[in-house]
Amino acid sequence: MAEQARTATRRTTKFLKPVTRELVRARVLASERISPSFVRVTVGGERLSSIAPMGFDHWFRMLFPETGQSELHLPTAADDQWWPQLQAMPDDIRPLLRNYTIRRYRPAGAGRFGDTAEIDIDFASHGDLGPASVWADTVRPGEELGLLDEGIIYQPFPDARWQLLVGDESALPALAGILDSMEFGRPVEVFVEVADPDDVTAQELRTGPGVRVHPVVRSDPDLRPDTAVTEAVRAAVLPDEPGYVFLAGESGLVTGVRRHLVRERGLPKSSVSFTGYWNYGAAAY
Numbered sequence: 001m002a003e004q005a006r007t008a009t010r011r012t013t014k015f016l017k018p019v020t021r022e023l024v025r026a027r028v029l030a031s032e033r034i035s036p037s038f039v040r041v042t043v044g045g046e047r048l049s050s051i052a053p054m055g056f057d058h059w060f061r062m063l064f065p066e067t068g069q070s071e072l073h074l075p076t077a078a079d080d081q082w083w084p085q086l087q088a089m090p091d092d093i094r095p096l097l098r099n100y101t102i103r104r105y106r107p108a109g110a111g112r113f114g115d116t117a118e119i120d121i122d123f124a125s126h127g128d129l130g131p132a133s134v135w136a137d138t139v140r141p142g143e144e145l146g147l148l149d150e151g152i153i154y155q156p157f158p159d160a161r162w163q164l165l166v167g168d169e170s171a172l173p174a175l176a177g178i179l180d181s182m183e184f185g186r187p188v189e190v191f192v193e194v195a196d197p198d199d200v201t202a203q204e205l206r207t208g209p210g211v212r213v214h215p216v217v218r219s220d221p222d223l224r225p226d227t228a229v230t231e232a233v234r235a236a237v238l239p240d241e242p243g244y245v246f247l248a249g250e251s252g253l254v255t256g257v258r259r260h261l262v263r264e265r266g267l268p269k270s271s272v273s274f275t276g277y278w279n280y281g282a283a284a285y
Protein backbone atom coordinates (compact mmCIF):
# COMPACT_ATOMS: atom_id res chain seq x y z
CA MET A 1 0.00 0.00 0.00
CA ALA A 2 2.69 2.45 1.02
CA GLU A 3 4.78 1.66 -2.07
CA GLN A 4 1.79 2.31 -4.34
CA ALA A 5 1.14 5.61 -2.67
CA ARG A 6 4.80 6.60 -2.99
CA THR A 7 4.47 6.45 -6.79
CA ALA A 8 1.76 9.13 -6.62
CA THR A 9 3.86 11.56 -4.64
CA ARG A 10 6.41 14.26 -5.30
CA ARG A 11 9.57 14.79 -3.32
CA THR A 12 10.42 18.22 -1.96
CA THR A 13 13.55 19.06 0.02
CA LYS A 14 12.22 17.58 3.24
CA PHE A 15 8.79 16.10 2.61
CA LEU A 16 7.28 13.51 0.33
CA LYS A 17 4.06 15.30 -0.59
CA PRO A 18 0.82 14.06 -2.13
CA VAL A 19 0.54 15.13 -5.79
CA THR A 20 -3.03 16.31 -5.37
CA ARG A 21 -4.96 17.15 -2.25
CA GLU A 22 -8.06 18.89 -1.04
CA LEU A 23 -9.05 20.38 2.28
CA VAL A 24 -11.30 17.60 3.50
CA ARG A 25 -14.23 18.19 5.85
CA ALA A 26 -14.79 15.25 8.22
CA ARG A 27 -16.80 14.36 11.31
CA VAL A 28 -15.89 12.75 14.60
CA LEU A 29 -17.27 9.21 14.75
CA ALA A 30 -15.91 8.10 18.12
CA SER A 31 -13.37 8.91 20.80
CA GLU A 32 -11.83 6.66 23.39
CA ARG A 33 -9.10 6.95 26.03
CA ILE A 34 -6.72 4.14 25.06
CA SER A 35 -4.02 4.73 27.72
CA PRO A 36 -3.18 7.18 30.52
CA SER A 37 -1.90 9.85 28.10
CA PHE A 38 -3.69 9.03 24.84
CA VAL A 39 -7.12 9.74 23.43
CA ARG A 40 -7.94 8.09 20.09
CA VAL A 41 -10.38 10.10 17.98
CA THR A 42 -11.80 8.38 14.90
CA VAL A 43 -13.04 10.60 12.09
CA GLY A 44 -14.93 9.78 8.90
CA GLY A 45 -16.49 11.46 5.88
CA GLU A 46 -17.21 10.97 2.19
CA ARG A 47 -14.17 12.98 1.05
CA LEU A 48 -11.66 11.16 3.28
CA SER A 49 -11.27 8.73 0.35
CA SER A 50 -9.46 11.55 -1.49
CA ILE A 51 -6.50 11.03 0.88
CA ALA A 52 -4.21 8.29 -0.49
CA PRO A 53 -2.72 6.60 2.60
CA MET A 54 1.08 6.74 2.46
CA GLY A 55 1.77 4.86 5.70
CA PHE A 56 4.85 5.66 7.80
CA ASP A 57 4.55 9.06 9.58
CA HIS A 58 1.85 10.37 7.23
CA TRP A 59 0.67 13.66 8.74
CA PHE A 60 -1.89 16.35 8.09
CA ARG A 61 -2.94 19.81 9.19
CA MET A 62 -5.98 19.66 11.41
CA LEU A 63 -8.40 22.61 11.42
CA PHE A 64 -10.98 22.73 14.18
CA PRO A 65 -13.32 25.30 15.73
CA GLU A 66 -12.16 27.40 18.63
CA THR A 67 -14.28 27.17 21.79
CA GLY A 68 -17.37 29.31 21.22
CA GLN A 69 -17.39 28.95 17.41
CA SER A 70 -20.62 27.16 16.52
CA GLU A 71 -19.63 26.29 12.93
CA LEU A 72 -16.45 25.16 11.20
CA HIS A 73 -15.36 27.57 8.45
CA LEU A 74 -12.56 26.32 6.20
CA PRO A 75 -10.41 27.87 3.50
CA THR A 76 -11.51 26.73 0.03
CA ALA A 77 -7.99 26.35 -1.41
CA ALA A 78 -5.68 23.39 -0.82
CA ASP A 79 -2.79 24.83 -2.88
CA ASP A 80 -0.44 27.57 -1.62
CA GLN A 81 -3.44 29.85 -1.11
CA TRP A 82 -4.93 27.96 1.87
CA TRP A 83 -2.70 29.76 4.36
CA PRO A 84 -3.37 33.34 3.13
CA GLN A 85 -7.08 32.46 3.02
CA LEU A 86 -6.93 31.23 6.61
CA GLN A 87 -5.11 34.37 7.75
CA ALA A 88 -7.66 36.58 5.96
CA MET A 89 -10.63 35.02 7.79
CA PRO A 90 -12.20 37.23 10.51
CA ASP A 91 -11.01 36.30 14.00
CA ASP A 92 -14.45 35.12 15.13
CA ILE A 93 -14.73 32.42 12.46
CA ARG A 94 -11.06 31.49 11.81
CA PRO A 95 -10.51 27.85 12.90
CA LEU A 96 -7.52 26.70 14.92
CA LEU A 97 -4.73 24.79 13.22
CA ARG A 98 -2.49 22.01 14.58
CA ASN A 99 -0.54 19.09 13.10
CA TYR A 100 -1.34 15.40 13.61
CA THR A 101 -0.43 11.93 12.34
CA ILE A 102 -2.66 9.38 10.65
CA ARG A 103 -2.34 6.52 13.12
CA ARG A 104 -4.57 4.23 11.05
CA TYR A 105 -6.50 4.64 7.80
CA ARG A 106 -9.40 2.34 6.92
CA PRO A 107 -10.78 2.67 3.38
CA ALA A 108 -14.49 3.06 2.67
CA GLY A 109 -16.23 -0.22 3.37
CA ALA A 110 -13.65 -1.34 5.93
CA GLY A 111 -14.62 1.13 8.64
CA ARG A 112 -15.46 0.32 12.25
CA PHE A 113 -18.17 2.96 12.58
CA GLY A 114 -19.76 3.49 9.13
CA ASP A 115 -19.45 3.20 5.35
CA THR A 116 -16.94 6.00 4.68
CA ALA A 117 -13.16 5.88 5.01
CA GLU A 118 -11.97 6.38 8.60
CA ILE A 119 -8.84 7.79 10.23
CA ASP A 120 -7.70 7.18 13.81
CA ILE A 121 -5.84 10.12 15.36
CA ASP A 122 -4.00 9.51 18.64
CA PHE A 123 -3.72 12.65 20.75
CA ALA A 124 -1.11 12.85 23.51
CA SER A 125 -3.24 14.62 26.04
CA HIS A 126 -1.66 17.48 28.00
CA GLY A 127 -4.71 18.56 29.96
CA ASP A 128 -6.02 22.05 29.39
CA LEU A 129 -2.65 23.40 28.28
CA GLY A 130 -3.55 23.57 24.58
CA PRO A 131 -6.76 23.83 22.53
CA ALA A 132 -6.09 20.66 20.51
CA SER A 133 -5.59 18.68 23.71
CA VAL A 134 -8.84 20.10 25.13
CA TRP A 135 -10.64 19.37 21.83
CA ALA A 136 -9.55 15.72 21.87
CA ASP A 137 -10.49 15.31 25.54
CA THR A 138 -13.99 16.77 25.12
CA VAL A 139 -15.02 16.20 21.50
CA ARG A 140 -18.33 14.46 20.74
CA PRO A 141 -19.43 12.36 17.74
CA GLY A 142 -20.77 14.58 14.95
CA GLU A 143 -18.39 17.50 15.57
CA GLU A 144 -16.55 18.70 12.46
CA LEU A 145 -12.89 19.17 11.58
CA GLY A 146 -10.83 19.81 8.45
CA LEU A 147 -7.83 17.80 7.26
CA LEU A 148 -5.13 18.90 4.82
CA ASP A 149 -2.81 16.11 3.69
CA GLU A 150 0.92 16.87 4.10
CA GLY A 151 2.56 13.53 3.21
CA ILE A 152 5.53 11.99 4.97
CA ILE A 153 8.82 13.15 6.43
CA TYR A 154 10.45 9.74 7.13
CA GLN A 155 12.75 9.04 4.17
CA PRO A 156 15.56 6.56 4.84
CA PHE A 157 18.23 6.23 2.17
CA PRO A 158 18.13 2.80 0.51
CA ASP A 159 21.53 1.56 1.71
CA ALA A 160 20.99 2.48 5.38
CA ARG A 161 22.26 -0.61 7.26
CA TRP A 162 20.34 0.26 10.43
CA GLN A 163 17.78 2.75 11.70
CA LEU A 164 17.30 4.70 14.90
CA LEU A 165 13.83 6.14 15.68
CA VAL A 166 13.53 8.55 18.61
CA GLY A 167 10.64 10.57 19.98
CA ASP A 168 8.30 11.46 22.82
CA GLU A 169 4.53 10.83 23.16
CA SER A 170 3.64 13.28 20.41
CA ALA A 171 5.77 11.23 18.00
CA LEU A 172 4.59 7.82 19.21
CA PRO A 173 1.83 7.61 16.55
CA ALA A 174 4.46 8.41 13.88
CA LEU A 175 6.92 5.84 15.26
CA ALA A 176 4.10 3.27 15.38
CA GLY A 177 3.12 4.08 11.78
CA ILE A 178 6.74 3.75 10.62
CA LEU A 179 7.01 0.33 12.28
CA ASP A 180 3.69 -0.69 10.68
CA SER A 181 4.93 0.25 7.20
CA MET A 182 8.64 -0.64 7.15
CA GLU A 183 10.27 -3.80 5.87
CA PHE A 184 12.12 -5.56 8.67
CA GLY A 185 15.47 -7.28 8.34
CA ARG A 186 18.07 -4.71 9.37
CA PRO A 187 18.52 -3.49 12.96
CA VAL A 188 16.00 -0.90 14.14
CA GLU A 189 16.38 0.74 17.56
CA VAL A 190 13.37 2.69 18.85
CA PHE A 191 13.62 5.01 21.84
CA VAL A 192 10.41 6.62 22.99
CA GLU A 193 10.00 8.81 26.06
CA VAL A 194 6.60 8.59 27.75
CA ALA A 195 5.01 9.43 31.09
CA ASP A 196 3.51 5.96 31.50
CA PRO A 197 4.63 2.59 30.05
CA ASP A 198 0.98 1.75 29.22
CA ASP A 199 1.11 4.49 26.58
CA VAL A 200 3.54 2.33 24.60
CA THR A 201 1.65 -0.91 25.26
CA ALA A 202 -1.60 0.62 23.97
CA GLN A 203 0.01 1.40 20.60
CA GLU A 204 0.54 -2.34 19.90
CA LEU A 205 3.81 -1.57 18.13
CA ARG A 206 4.55 -3.94 15.26
CA THR A 207 7.81 -5.75 15.73
CA GLY A 208 10.00 -8.24 13.89
CA PRO A 209 13.58 -9.46 13.45
CA GLY A 210 16.13 -6.85 14.46
CA VAL A 211 13.59 -4.46 16.01
CA ARG A 212 14.20 -3.36 19.61
CA VAL A 213 11.83 -0.95 21.34
CA HIS A 214 13.08 0.91 24.41
CA PRO A 215 10.33 2.75 26.30
CA VAL A 216 11.94 5.46 28.44
CA VAL A 217 9.64 6.46 31.28
CA ARG A 218 10.07 9.97 32.66
CA SER A 219 10.53 9.97 36.41
CA ASP A 220 8.42 13.13 36.69
CA PRO A 221 5.49 13.23 34.24
CA ASP A 222 5.66 17.04 34.19
CA LEU A 223 9.36 17.12 33.42
CA ARG A 224 10.29 18.75 30.14
CA PRO A 225 10.86 15.81 27.81
CA ASP A 226 14.40 15.42 26.61
CA THR A 227 16.73 14.42 29.41
CA ALA A 228 15.68 10.78 29.86
CA VAL A 229 15.56 9.82 26.21
CA THR A 230 18.71 11.76 25.38
CA GLU A 231 20.58 9.87 28.09
CA ALA A 232 19.21 6.56 26.79
CA VAL A 233 20.38 7.33 23.25
CA ARG A 234 23.80 8.37 24.57
CA ALA A 235 24.16 4.95 26.17
CA ALA A 236 23.02 3.05 23.06
CA VAL A 237 25.49 0.96 21.04
CA LEU A 238 24.93 1.73 17.35
CA PRO A 239 26.47 -0.21 14.44
CA ASP A 240 29.58 1.30 12.86
CA GLU A 241 27.97 1.43 9.40
CA PRO A 242 25.79 3.96 7.54
CA GLY A 243 22.44 4.32 9.27
CA TYR A 244 19.35 6.51 9.09
CA VAL A 245 17.89 8.39 12.07
CA PHE A 246 14.34 9.73 12.45
CA LEU A 247 13.87 12.18 15.34
CA ALA A 248 10.56 13.81 16.26
CA GLY A 249 9.00 15.34 19.36
CA GLU A 250 9.61 18.32 21.60
CA SER A 251 12.07 20.69 19.91
CA GLY A 252 14.67 20.56 22.70
CA LEU A 253 14.61 16.76 22.68
CA VAL A 254 15.05 16.64 18.93
CA THR A 255 17.89 19.16 18.73
CA GLY A 256 19.66 17.66 21.76
CA VAL A 257 19.67 14.12 20.33
CA ARG A 258 20.67 15.38 16.88
CA ARG A 259 23.56 17.38 18.35
CA HIS A 260 24.80 14.29 20.20
CA LEU A 261 24.59 12.08 17.08
CA VAL A 262 26.22 14.57 14.72
CA ARG A 263 28.84 16.19 16.99
CA GLU A 264 29.75 13.35 19.32
CA ARG A 265 29.12 10.29 17.17
CA GLY A 266 30.06 11.85 13.83
CA LEU A 267 26.88 10.89 11.93
CA PRO A 268 26.48 12.87 8.70
CA LYS A 269 23.79 15.56 9.05
CA SER A 270 22.16 14.22 5.90
CA SER A 271 21.43 10.89 7.58
CA VAL A 272 19.41 12.49 10.40
CA SER A 273 15.83 13.60 9.77
CA PHE A 274 14.62 15.80 12.65
CA THR A 275 11.31 17.57 13.23
CA GLY A 276 10.26 19.62 16.25
CA TYR A 277 6.64 18.54 16.82
CA TRP A 278 6.02 21.04 19.63
CA ASN A 279 7.81 23.63 21.75
CA TYR A 280 7.92 23.40 25.50
CA GLY A 281 6.08 26.42 26.92
CA ALA A 282 4.86 27.78 23.58
CA ALA A 283 1.74 27.30 21.45
CA ALA A 284 2.22 25.76 18.01
CA TYR A 285 0.79 28.78 16.12
Ligand SMILES: Cc1cc2nc3c(=O)[nH]c(=O)nc-3n(C[C@H](O)[C@H](O)[C@H](O)COP(=O)(O)OP(=O)(O)OC[C@H]3O[C@@H](n4cnc5c(N)ncnc54)[C@H](O)[C@@H]3O)c2cc1C
Nearest residue numbers: 099100101124126130131132133170277280281282283284
Ligand atom coordinates in the same frame (compact mmCIF):
# COMPACT_ATOMS: atom_id res chain seq x y z
C1 LIG B 1 4.20 16.45 11.72
C2 LIG B 1 3.59 16.45 13.12
C3 LIG B 1 2.81 15.38 13.54
C4 LIG B 1 2.28 15.34 14.84
N1 LIG B 1 1.52 14.27 15.23
C5 LIG B 1 1.01 14.24 16.49
C6 LIG B 1 0.18 13.14 16.91
O1 LIG B 1 -0.17 12.23 16.14
N2 LIG B 1 -0.26 13.14 18.20
C7 LIG B 1 0.06 14.15 19.08
O2 LIG B 1 -0.38 14.11 20.23
N3 LIG B 1 0.81 15.22 18.69
C8 LIG B 1 1.27 15.30 17.42
N4 LIG B 1 2.00 16.37 17.03
C9 LIG B 1 2.28 17.42 18.01
C10 LIG B 1 1.11 18.44 18.15
O3 LIG B 1 0.90 19.07 16.91
C11 LIG B 1 1.50 19.46 19.22
O4 LIG B 1 1.66 18.82 20.47
C12 LIG B 1 0.53 20.63 19.34
O5 LIG B 1 1.25 21.75 19.78
C13 LIG B 1 -0.62 20.39 20.29
O6 LIG B 1 -1.49 21.51 20.22
P1 LIG B 1 -2.25 22.10 21.48
O7 LIG B 1 -3.28 23.04 20.91
O8 LIG B 1 -2.73 21.01 22.37
O9 LIG B 1 -1.15 22.90 22.28
P2 LIG B 1 -0.47 24.32 21.88
O10 LIG B 1 -1.51 25.39 21.84
O11 LIG B 1 0.34 24.14 20.65
O12 LIG B 1 0.48 24.57 23.12
C14 LIG B 1 -0.06 24.98 24.39
C15 LIG B 1 0.87 24.50 25.51
O13 LIG B 1 0.87 23.08 25.50
C16 LIG B 1 2.20 22.59 25.46
N5 LIG B 1 2.22 21.37 24.62
C17 LIG B 1 1.95 21.27 23.29
N6 LIG B 1 2.06 19.98 22.90
C18 LIG B 1 2.39 19.25 23.99
C19 LIG B 1 2.63 17.87 24.22
N7 LIG B 1 2.55 16.96 23.23
N8 LIG B 1 2.93 17.47 25.48
C20 LIG B 1 2.99 18.37 26.51
N9 LIG B 1 2.78 19.71 26.36
C21 LIG B 1 2.47 20.13 25.11
C22 LIG B 1 3.02 23.72 24.83
O14 LIG B 1 4.36 23.68 25.25
C23 LIG B 1 2.32 24.97 25.34
O15 LIG B 1 2.79 25.31 26.61
C24 LIG B 1 2.53 16.44 15.73
C25 LIG B 1 3.28 17.53 15.28
C26 LIG B 1 3.81 17.53 14.00
C27 LIG B 1 4.63 18.73 13.52
